[in-house]
Every structure is written in structure tokens, then in C-alpha cells.
Amino acid sequence: MPKVDSRSHGTQPRRWLLSPAAFAVSQGRSVVPLSARSNRMKSVAVPTVFLVGFALLSGCVGKGKYNDALDDLAQLQSAYEAQASVLEDVERQRDAVRQELVECTDLQSMTARERDDLRERLEQTLALYDERSEERELLLARLEELSIIQREEQERNRIYREFIEAFQSQIEAGQLSVNISRGRVVIELPQDILFGSGSATLGDEGSETLREVGEVLATFADRQFQIEGHTDNVPISTRQFPSNWELSSARALAVVRLMIDAGVAPENISAAGYGEFQPRASNEEAETRRLNRRIEIVMLPNLDIFSDSPVGRDG
Secondary structure (H helix, E strand, O other): OOOOOOOOOOOOOOOOOOOHHHHHHHOOOOOOOOOOHHHOOOOOOOOOOOOOHHHHHHOOOOOOOHHHHHHHHHHHHHHHHHHHHHHHHHHHHHHHHHHHHHHOOOHHHOOHHHHHHHHHHHHHHHHHHHHHHHHHHHHHHHHHHHHHHHHHHHHHHHHHHHHHHHOHHHHHOOOOEEEEEOOEEEEEEEHHHOEOOOOOOEOHHHHHHHHHHHHHHOOOOOOOEEEEEEOOOOOOOOOOOOOHHHHHHHHHHHHHHHHHHOOOOHHHEEEEEOOOOOOOOOOOOHHHHHHHOEEEEEEOOOOHHHHHOHHHHHO
16 A cells, blocks of 8 residues: 655754854954943954855745755754844844943043944944844745645645545555655556547446546545546557547546546646656566556645745745
């Protein structure tokens, strides 16, 4: 029986926190305590933080590549936590400089250079705060997008388990199989129980099986399904089917019509013919060639998650 291709996301990612002071020390730089009045005229230490996960923001999530996106999620979570820690340090730094300005009531007794240095430190700290705040918001947007994708994967796996339960008798009878392929739930039916050789007319056994499938799919009104027709590489050249392209497309359309009759909403279903160009097995032997003659009912990923996510709206 097919198994769910799931991954565990329950473990907490390893955290690495890098404060501005720690970074400066690692770079061989000195850090000036901002609260020390005796050192208040020295330049503020402006840290730079390198976040491994932040580089992921430069690319968008490919449609349907849920597993890749989920791999990014743990890294970005750690990156976001590190950036939040940095921002807290910068906030403390900013508040310390502002406090020094409040305490320096007798600015007239300071030299012009001392006053300029103090104001420059405040400007540097405020600029750093704005920069780190923007980076954190970008990370947060990316995390929200990936969390939506994670929920879609969880929903996909839930539906997969429902299909396994609903079609258990057909699976055991060898009439169909259910699997997850390229992030999609796929119900596969061999051509032998659906169509005769070189024909796009459904037989009685195939029609009955497909009707049972259609009645289940009709209950998922918020999901899109695509019927995909596939053939082996044995050429066909008839008036009705000049090539396997036409044959595979006609078979897919025949299944679509039956699915609609079984209750699937027309707007939730589509057809595609792939001819012999997406084989599952070798076409060299008759036994393996028959595996390529098939109909696949594919539950399409919910691509609305990209337009609904913060990053998707910007793209």
C-alpha cells in the first residue's frame, strides 16, 4: 500500500543568536559600552549580521515544490530568531544613546566636536535600527508564506489518507492505486480496465470504477483535479487518432465527462493528454510497457496560497 511521503516538522530548529557585541569581538573590533559616560564621545559600534537563511529571500517558491519550501522553513525560523535578537540589541543601543543626550543637559560646556560625535552616534544607531527592522519584516513575510505552504502539505496528506480509506476495496482489487508524486496526490488507473486497445470508449468495468471515484472527488468542492491520459510508445495512425497525442487526450476527456456525470463540478476538473512522453517504465518489454498505458487523476496543489501570501502579493 502506498505510504505518505511526509516529513516531521515537530522538532525545534537549532538556534544561533549573535549579538552585536559578539559579532564585533569575532571580527577583532572593540565595543564601546554606550551607557558609560566616560566613553560617550567614542563612535558607536555598528554590527553586521550574516544570516544563512536570509539569502533564501532572493528566490520565490516554485509552484508545487512544497518539500523544498518546508526545508527552508526551519532555517528561516532560526534566522528570524537571530534577527530578532539583533534588533533587541540595537534597540537597547538606541535607547542608551538617547538617554545620554537627555543626561547631557549642559551641551554648551561640550565642544562642537563632542556634540557632533554624540549626534552622529544617534544617527548611526537609528539607521541601523531601521535596517534591521526592514530585514526582520522581510523574514517574517517569508515565514508566513512558508507556513501557508506547510499547512497545504498537511491538508494534502490528510486528503491522501482519506483517499486510501475511501478506495481501499478498489486498491485491493487492483483497479487503482493512490500515491503522492511530485507533491501531488495521484489516483492511477490502468488502461486495461478502462479502454480497449486503440480506443477512447470506456468499458463497463472502467465506467463503474470511475463513477465511484468521481462520487468521492465531488465531495472535495474546494479542490481542482486534472485527468491526465498516457500511452505507451506503440504508434497509432488512424483517421480518428493520428497519433498517441490524440488518443491520450480523447481518453482523458472521456474520463472528464464521466466525472462530471458523477457529480464533480465542471469548473474543478480539466483534461490533458501526454501521449507516450511521460512513461512510468521501460517500453522495451510488453510487461513494463503496459504500465505506461494509464489514466492519472491528479489533485492539483492549491496555487492560491501564493497570491494570498505576503511575498506572492509583491510578485
